[in-house]
Amino acid sequence: MLRITVHKTPGVVTFRLEGKLKGEWVDVLQECWQIALSRQQGTIRRADLTLFRVDLTGVTSIDAVGKACLAAMHRQGSELVAADCPTKAIGAEITQPHSSTAGAPIMKAKDRSDGNEA
Secondary structure (H helix, E strand, O other), rough: OOOEEEEEEEEEEEEEEEEEEHHHHHHHHHHHHHHHHHHHHHHHHHHOOOOEEEEEEEEEEEHHHHHHHHHHHOOOOOOOEEEOOOHHHHHHHHHOOOOOOOOOOEEEEOOOOOEEOO
């Protein structure tokens, strides 16, 4: 099961994921992502650019399809936020400069103790 919570603040849309990013739940995330991107198209015309952030701190596991989904989101400009070692490792693999994501926003680490980004 995967819980997706969307937090909107001025200039930032955060997708907070909790649970397992695998199987049919990847399709649900992709659908949410596409809806957010289509809404963003209207704001670009108003020069009101939005940063998309994917908060992975509540993710317990990610399969290959989930990893590919995150890579696609990153290539389209989203920022990945992770807290634990396995999730950080997956995020780092996705954001490596040698991949096709060069020049995209980097992954940020989040300190779980106080909720602040490191």
